[in-house]
Amino acid sequence: MSGGLEIQPARRRGLTDEVAENIRQAIFDGSLELGERLNEVDIADRLQVSRGPVREALVQLKQEGIVTMEWHRGAFIVQLSADDFRELAGLRTVLEVFAIRQAAAAATQADLNNLAAAVKALSKAFVDQNDYVLIQLDVEFHDALYRSAHHERLWNAWSSIRSQVLLSLLTKRHASNEYYRDLVIAEHEELLRVISSRDARACEKAIRVHLSDTYDRLVSSFDSVDVPPTSAEH
Amino acid sequence: MSGGLEIQPARRRGLTDEVAENIRQAIFDGSLELGERLNEVDIADRLQVSRGPVREALVQLKQEGIVTMEWHRGAFIVQLSADDFRELAGLRTVLEVFAIRQAAAAATQADLNNLAAAVKALSKAFVDQNDYVLIQLDVEFHDALYRSAHHERLWNAWSSIRSQVLLSLLTKRHASNEYYRDLVIAEHEELLRVISSRDARACEKAIRVHLSDTYDRLVSSFDSVDVPPTSAEH
DNA sequence: AACATTCATGATGTCAACAAATAGTCGAAG
DNA sequence: CTTCGACTATTTGTTGACATCATGAATGTT
Structure with missing residues (x-):
């Protein structure tokens, strides 16, 4: 910590953000099934709030792309396809x-x-061998990267896909398991290094390599593991 | 129209979208001052609806970046700075x-x-010499461009800055006046041409030229016309 | 006179009840 | 037995009223 006291906004949050955070976590940790319908009154009762904040929270989550909303039909948790x-x-x-x-x-x-x-x-979480927190910390590094760009609208654009990215990594974590074990630390260290060097060319190359390593394996995992939900009924 | 009947969703929209569209237009056509506070009950009364839809509409506009919201202080129309x-x-x-x-x-x-x-x-609107519609049609061309990419999330990212782009062009239209007169038709025709040719390299070059022509003049206009609001008081 | 405190005003945040619409169910006709 | 249609039940969309908070004017103090 270099300077003095950083004035933290101390923003008072309303119930909307509270509710949104709850639902978000419930989606990420698997408490809510993918594709599941989100009942407003059910959530409201469970969280001891009225439906107003719940509705606004759902709108927020819709903007983040992890729920869809249809007129008079309600909100559903998204199921990301291979195209997604x-x-x-x-x-x-x-x-x-x-x-x-x-x-x-x-x-x-x-x-x-x-x-x-x-x-x-x-690196510290690496030894715990918990994929869930590892993935979250991975995303948090990229949060720091976006923040370092000091570009409000770029941050917003990232925010609007961040939850989807996190969700996709979490749901496909078994497919990316060995990747994480081998490369995640080294590649992030490399990213930090090239940013510090301020070599834009090297930065672009490093990030492209990193994202390719992440997604090439992930996309290919769809060919083997994707199960159509219709076969599971009856 | 090549094929047969395109089944249009015929989605029933709620009051929220209606209200949002109203406020959006009011901002664009200047009925609402930049920086002005948006009173929920005032808007609700004026549009003959309750505050619920108004609140949800404001959240939507906040996501589009043309209003800001502070807890218990209300919504304000943004004033774009040079950095913005x-x-x-x-x-x-x-x-x-x-x-x-x-x-x-x-x-x-x-x-x-x-x-x-x-x-x-x-081209047709060009002869009418109305900057307002000219700018809107310009943006609509770019809508068509984004739609041609067939990329839902890219479209969402564009949507989240589209209103701000439109607003910035409208508020600075006097600065871009002569630019539009001279280049707008030719450059858009060029864009259409390179897309049709499917030459990715030429496409990138053309769009960079086009956006530079748009924004270089616009950003420089801040040096001459930007007035600090403090000098106008008393 | 200048400053701090109190309090009234008006706004937003939240809630519970009402209206509208969808989806599933039951029943009748072919 | 199947299919079409109306009906009921559940859920969402909307509303008006209540609770909470920020702002600024009025008042008392130094």
Whole structure:
């Protein structure tokens, strides 16, 4: 910590954010099935709030792309298809190449410290061998990367796919298991290194390699593991 | 129209979308001042609806980046700064380069027809000499471009800055006046041409030129016309 | 006179009840 | 037995009222 006291916003959050966070976590940790319908009154009762905040929270989650809403039919948790995976990979690559180039140009020392801290947390969690937290810390490193770009709208764009990316990694974690074991630490260290060097060219190359390593294996996993839900009935 | 009857979703929209569209238009046509506070009950009364739909509409507009919301303080129409302009230009360029490359690869004949129709509408409006509609048709061409990419999440990313782009062009229209007069038709025709040729390289170059022509002049306009609001008081 | 405190005002946040619409069920006709 | 249609039940869309908070004016103090 270099400077003095960072004034933290201390924003008062309403129930909407609270509810949204609850539902989000419930989706991520598997408490809610993929494709499941989200009953407003059910959620409201469970969280001891009225339906108003629940509705606004659902709108928020819809914007994050992890639930869909249909008129008078309600909200459903998304089930990402192979095409969705490809879309996410493509758009994320575009955004992140831009992000790392901006970061290479504009990152402060504090940003680099945050990135380093994220890598360290990742290394530490590595020995625990828990895929769930490992994936979350992976995404949090990329959060730090986007933040280092100091670009509000880029951050918003990332936010609108972040939950989907996290969800896709979590649901397909078995497919990316050995990848994580081998490469995750080394590649993130490399990303930190090239950002620190402020070599935009090297940054772009490193991030492309990293995302390819992540998604090539993931997309191919659809060929083997994708199960149509119709076969499971009766 | 090549094929038969395109089944249009015929989605029933709720009041929320209706309200959002109203406010959006009011912002664009200048009925609402930039920076103005949006009173929920005032809007609700004016549109003869309750506050519920109004609140949800404001959340939607917040996601589009044309209003900001603070806890217990309400919603305000954004005032884009010079930095905001730069952010919009940078992110839009990244997205649109991606979009035109995807379009070059995946555009159908129907997409090309839509693009051609957009160019034609632009040419037609050119003689009317109305900046307001000219700018809107410009943006609609780019809508068609993004749609031709057939990439849902890219479209969402564009949607989340589209209103801001439109607003920025409308508020600075005097600065881009002569630009539009000279280049707008030719450049859009060029874009249509390179997409049709499916030459990804040429596409990227053309879109970069087009966006540079749009934004270089716009950003520089801040140096001359930007007035700090503090000097106007008393 | 200048400043801090109190309190009234008006806004947003939240809630519970009402209206509208969908989906599944039951029944009758072919 | 199948199919079409109406009906009922459940869920969402909308509303008006209540609770909570921020703002600014009025008042008392130094």
